[in-house]
Amino acid sequence: MMTLDKYTDDLHKALRFHEISGERTGEVLAEVEAHVAETGEDPVDAFGKPRDYARQVAAQLDPSTGKRSTGGIVVSFIAIATLALFGQTFFGDGIALDEAGVGYTLRDVVAMPLLLVAVIAVALLVYLARTASENNKLYGGGAVLVLIAGLGAQVLCNKNLDDATPVITAPSWLILTLGVVFLIGMFAMLAQSIRRGRVRYPKKH
Structure with a gap:
């Protein structure tokens, strides 16, 4: 089981690599932390591997919503x-x-x-x-x-x-x-x- 701190740290790095804004990154990390705190679920089981989840987030964004073109x-x-x-x-x-x-x-x-x-x-x-x-x-x-x-x-x-x-x-x-x-x-x-x-x-x- 991956700890929440390890997961959010890896996810932060992956989101940064996708050139996603700090504001949107904060929202994603907050959603992950809130979900894990509420359910106790392993973040990998809930959201997938950090790099894969970062790709999913990036695919949903464009320059108007926090991702550089x-x-x-x-x-x-x-x-x-x-x-x-x-x-x-x-x-x-x-x-x-x-x-x-x-x-x-x-x-x-x-x-x-x-x-x-x-x-x-x-x-x-x-x-x-x-x-x-x-x-x-x-x-x-x-x-x-x-x-x-x-x-x-x-x-x-x-x-x-x-x-x-x-x-x-x-x-x-x-x-x-x-x-x-x-x-x-x-x-x-x-x-x-x-x-x-x-x-x-x-x-x-």
């Missing part, structure tokens, strides 16, 4: 990954404020976008593996294959592309500024996501 989730993944990768890269490259500026070679120009694509693809496939109603193992296997392909692409770039001659050069202050702006944007998006996902139980009358 699939398009919104994809855009969020892409934006956060882009801001994080280029933000930390530009910040690290520009922080020295070298008078000669910052140069990016052919390897940099090719490898970084490939890395970004791999990161986004893996994140989306992991998301689908955790939330889809079917083909979960297929999505999980796809994530592993994309990860391996992404690592292989980086190895090929390191071995075969020029890393000595800059193809793009920019002032250090500009690169540093871009890095700071991108990182601020990333942290702002993460903060918004955290606020949205903060569990809020219904007020008791």
Whole structure:
């Protein structure tokens, strides 16, 4: 028998993975807790496994009732990954404020976008593996294959592309500024996501 605390903790994580709002999550958790407190029933027997029940809840919701749209989730993944990768890269490259500026070679120009694509693809496939109603193992296997392909692409770039001659050069202050702006944007998006996902139980009358 799964304890109520363990069940609600796992259910909370599963609902969060589905990008369900903290307000709606609080309502679902409150319903589970009230039912178990009243009946003494095992929550797994009453509602099913936490991940399965989270899928059922998510299937009944839309953006107007507490669940982000699939398009919104994809855009969020892409934006956060882009801001994080280029933000930390530009910040690290520009922080020295070298008078000669910052140069990016052919390897940099090719490898970084490939890395970004791999990161986004893996994140989306992991998301689908955790939330889809079917083909979960297929999505999980796809994530592993994309990860391996992404690592292989980086190895090929390191071995075969020029890393000595800059193809793009920019002032250090500009690169540093871009890095700071991108990182601020990333942290702002993460903060918004955290606020949205903060569990809020219904007020008791």
